[in-house]
Amino acid sequence: xxxxxxxxxxxxxxxxxxxxxxxxxxxxxxxxxxxxxxxxxxxxxxxxxxxxxxxxxxxxxxxxxxxxxxxxxxxxxxxxxxxxxxxxxxxxxxxxxxxxxxxxxxxxxxxxxxxxxxxxxxxxxxxxxxxxxxxxxxxxxxxxxxxxxxxxxxxxxxxxxxxxxxxxxxxxxxxxxxxxxxxxxxxxxxxxxxxxxxxxxxxxxxxxxxxxxxxxxxxxxxxxxxxxxxxxxxxxxxxxxxxxxxxxxxxxxxxxxxxxxxxxxxxxxxxxxxxxxxxxx
Amino acid sequence: xxxxxxxxxxxxxxxxxxxxxxxxxxxxxxxxxxxxxxxxxxxxxxxxxxxxxxxxxxxxxxxxxxxxxxxxxxxxxxxxxxxxxxxxxxxxxxxxxxxxxxxxxxxxxxxxxxxxxxxxxxxxxxxxxxxxxxxxxxxxxxxxxxxxxxxxxxxxxxxxxxxxxxxxxxxxxxxxxxxxxxxxxxxxxxxxxxxxxxxxxxxxxxxxxxxxxxxxxxxxxxxxxxxxxxxxxxxxxxxxxxxxxxxxxxxxxxxxxxxxxxxxxxxxxxxxxxxxxxxxxxxxxxxxxxxxxx
Numbered sequence: 241x242x243x244x245x246x247x248x249x250x251x252x253x254x255x256x257x258x259x260x261x262x263x264x265x266x267x268x269x270x271x272x273x274x275x276x277x278x279x280x281x282x283x284x285x286x287x288x289x290x291x292x293x294x295x296x297x298x299x300x301x302x303x304x305x306x307x308x309x310x311x312x313x314x315x316x317x318x319x320x321x322x323x324x325x326x327x328x329x330x331x332x333x334x335x336x337x338x339x340x341x342x343x344x345x346x347x348x349x350x351x352x353x354x355x356x357x358x359x360x361x362x363x364x365x366x367x368x369x370x371x372x373x374x375x376x377x378x379x380x381x382x383x384x385x386x387x388x389x390x391x392x393x394x395x396x397x398x399x400x401x402x403x404x405x406x407x408x409x410x411x412x413x414x415x416x417x418x419x420x421x422x423x424x425x426x427x428x429x430x431x432x433x434x435x436x437x438x439x440x441x442x443x444x445x446x447x448x449x450x451x452x453x454x455x456x457x458x459x460x461x462x463x464x465x466x467x468x469x470x471x472x473x474x475x476x477x478x479x480x481x482x483x484x485x486x487x488x489x490x491x492x493x494x495x496x497x498x499x500x501x502x503x504x505x506x507x508x509x510x511x512x513x514x515x516x517x518x519x520x521x
Numbered sequence: 522x523x524x525x526x527x528x529x530x531x532x533x534x535x536x537x538x539x540x541x542x543x544x545x546x547x548x549x550x551x552x553x554x555x556x557x558x559x560x561x562x563x564x565x566x567x568x569x570x571x572x573x574x575x576x577x578x579x580x581x582x583x584x585x586x587x588x589x590x591x592x593x594x595x596x597x598x599x600x601x602x603x604x605x606x607x608x609x610x611x612x613x614x615x616x617x618x619x620x621x622x623x624x625x626x627x628x629x630x631x632x633x634x635x636x637x638x639x640x641x642x643x644x645x646x647x648x649x650x651x652x653x654x655x656x657x658x659x660x661x662x663x664x665x666x667x668x669x670x671x672x673x674x675x676x677x678x679x680x681x682x683x684x685x686x687x688x689x690x691x692x693x694x695x696x697x698x699x700x701x702x703x704x705x706x707x708x709x710x711x712x713x714x715x716x717x718x719x720x721x722x723x724x725x726x727x728x729x730x731x732x733x734x735x736x737x738x739x740x741x742x743x744x745x746x747x748x749x750x751x752x753x754x755x756x757x758x759x760x761x762x763x764x765x766x767x768x769x770x771x772x773x774x775x776x777x778x779x780x781x782x783x784x785x786x787x788x789x790x791x792x793x794x795x796x797x798x799x800x801x802x803x804x805x806x807x808x809x810x811x812x813x814x815x
Contacts, residue, residue: 268627272626457753497633497637505628512699
C-alpha cells in the first residue's frame with residue numbers, strides 16, 4: 241500500500257495532461273474551423289458548390305487566380321492603399337507625439353494623454369452619421385483619402401499609447417550619451433532611441449495596418465462606386481445580389497483573411513498590453 | 522526664445538491633436554448638430570427643426586423593441602464571452618505539449634475581419650449546403666436540407682441566437698488573451714501558500730484567482746461592452762436586421778434610417794451614444810472599478 245500512492249500520483253497527472261491537451265486541441269480546432277471551411281470552399285470547383293457534402297471531391301486551384309480577373313483586383317488595390325496610407329499617417333503623427341509626451345513634461349501633457357485615451361473608447365460606428373456629414377461637406381465622399389484619414393484617426397490612440405510606453409522605458413541617459421558623442425539631438429533620436437523602440441513601432445504599424453485592412457462600416461458608408469470600394473465592402477455586396485457568387489466571394493475572403501492572421505500572430509503578445517494598458521493605468 | 526519653448530510641444534504633439542479633432546471630435550459635434558436639423562434625402566440642409574427628429578424616432582413602432590434587443594444583445598454576448606473566456610484562460614494557462622500552436626489557433630477570429638467571419642458563418646448556415654446544417658441533419662436534428670428547419674437565419678427565433686453565437690465567437694479570443702495576461706501577473710507563491718493551507722482547487726480559484734484577476738477582467742469586459750454595443754458587420758452581413766426589424770440592434774436601425782432620414786438617423790446615433798455612456802457607467806459601478814483604482 242505504501243508504494244501505491246506515488247504510482248497513482250505519477251499516473252494521474254499524465255491522464256490529466258492528456259485531457260487538458262486534448263480539450264485544448266479541440267477548442268483550437270473549433271476556432272480555426274470557419275477559416276478551414278473558407279479555404280476548402282475557395283478551392284471547390286464551381287460546379288460542385290451547391291452540392292451538400294462535407295469535403296470537396298476535387299480541388300480547383302485556379303479559383304484563386306480567377307480572383308484577379310473577376311474584378312476584385314481593383315478592390316484589393318483600394319484596400320492596400322487605405323491600409324498602407326493610414327499606417328503611414330499614424331506613424332508620422334503618433335511617433336513625434338508619443339516621443340515628446342514620454343520625454344517632456346509640458347503644459348497640456350495630461351490633457352493630451354486623456355484625449356488619446358478617450359479616443360480609444362470611441363468607435364466609428366457610433367458616429368457614422370457625423371463622419372458621413374463631415375466628409376460630405378468636405379466633398380470627400382467616395383474618395384480613398386477620406387478612408388485613410390478616418391482609419392488613421394481612429395487607430396492613432398493605440399499607436400500613441402504603445403509608443404509612449406516604449407519611449408518611456410528607454411533610459412534617457414542612453415540618448416544623452418549619444419548626444420554628448422556629437423550625434424546631435426536628432427542623430428541620437430534616430431540612432432539610439434528609435435531602434436530601441438522598434439518592437440513598439442512594428443506593433444503599432446501592424447496593428448494599424450490590420451485594423452484598416454479589416455475596416456468595413458466606414459467604407460460601406462463613405463464609398464459609393466464599386467471601383468472605389470475596399471475588399472470588405474466589395475465582398476459583402478456579393479451577398480446582396482440575388483444569387484450569391486460564393487466562389488469568387490471565398491477566393492476573395494482567403495486573400496482578405498490569411499495575410500492578417502499571419503501578421504497578427506507576430507504582434508499578439510504586445511497588442512493585449514497596448515489595448516488594456518491605457519485603461520489600467 | 523521663450524516663445525519658441527511654448528511652441529515646441531505644439532510642433533511635436535499638434536498633428537496628433539489635429540487628426541483626433543478632425544476625425545473623432547468633429548463627427549461627434551456634427552452628429553449632434555445633424556440630429557436637430559432637417560436634412561433632405563440628398564443631403565441638403567433645410568434648417569433647424571428642434572426635437573422633431575427625436576419625436577419621430579421615439580414614435581417609431583420598432584424603436585423600443587430595437588433598444589430592448591440591443592440591451593439583450595450586449596448582456597448576452599458579453600456575459601457568455603466572459604464566462605467562456607474565464608474557462609479557456611484557465612485551460613490555456615496549463616502546461617501541455619503544443620500549447621503555443623493551440624494558443625495561436627485562438628488568434629484567428631481576432632485577427633480576421635469580423636465581416637469575413639460573419640460571411641463564413643452565413644455560408645456554413647446555408648439551408649441547402651451549409652456544413653452546420655449537414656451536421657445537424659446527420660445528428661437527426663433536422664429531417665432534411667433545404668426546408669424551413671434548415672433556414673436558421675430566416676426566422677427571428679433562431680437567427681438572433683446564431684448572431685449572438687458569432688459575436689461571442691469573435692469576442693472570446695481577445696478576452697481570453699487579456700485574461701491570460703492577467704493570470705500571468707499572479708505570483709505563484711500565492712498559490713503555494715493556499716496549497717499549504719489545504720485550500721481546495723475550487724476554493725483557491727474563487728478566493729485567490731478571481732479577485733486577483735479582477736482588474737484584467739474589468740478592462741476586458743468593458744472593452745467588450747463598447748465593442749459589442751457598437752457591433753455592426755455581424756448582423757448586417759448575416760441578416761440585415763431582418764426578418765422585418767426582428768434582429769436589428771441600435772446600430773443597424775441607425776444605418777437603415779440613414780438611407781431615408783439622416784436627421785432621424787443622427788438622433789438614433791445620439792441615443793446610442795448616450796446608451797454606451799450609461800451602460801459603461803453602470804458597468805463600472807457594478808464592478809466597483811473605482812475602489813479598485815483608488
